[in-house]
Amino acid sequence: GSKGGLEWVQADPNYLWYTPFGQPKQLITRNGAGALPVAGRVSRVPPGHPEGYLEGFANIYQEAARAIRAARRKGGKPAKDVVFPTVQDGVEGMAFIEACVKSSKKNGAWTKL
Template sequence: FKPVGNKHPAKGMIWASQVAPGHENGLKLRIYGSKGGLEWVQADPNYLWYTPFGQPKQLLTRAGAGAMPVAARVSRVPSGHPEGYLEGFANIYQEAARAIRAARKKGGKLAKDVAFPTIADGVEGMAFIEACVKSSRKNGAWTRL
């Protein structure tokens, strides 16, 4: 991808398949940047590995130490119990309800900590997918996002 504005360029790879043997929805996200890397695996959704450059790998747990306040609000079960797919939808609905209630109050301002995907997020996601497909068709060439 080429930089937009003052943002730094990032090269990415996406591999997707509905028929890969042995990978039942085997979603894994790895992100590497100038300060370190992150890794999250859907099959073990309560954990996020953070590896800052020059430091040991750190395991961050769902709503655990170091999590932001919004993580506690959208965690529905105690630590050590799996939480995931269905609860994710419940969290989106709960946050949307908070936004609707706030909009109905006098002044109708949205709370800054409401956490749900917006139409703009969806449009950005689709633009990202389109750029990935274009890049793939051009053998991984840089593609403007």
């Protein structure tokens, strides 16, 4: 337009580039600095988190509830078709993170898990 330009990409929806005519580009993030106050009313998660953040946790909670209901119906036997992270998944994730830190301290050397 005559006062500047806007750039938005659907594949990267949390960022809006605003370029006032004759000035540098400015990045406006969803509910971040530079956004209007109304952005806070329609954003469900804090700045820096993608909109799918809440849905990810909702899926975990829903699957955990399914597992609990199935165990109650089947006398304590867990359902086989539920999808949520287990304690073992958490242990393996922490081992991976520790290996990454060790590798980083050794200038990126391969580190056994």
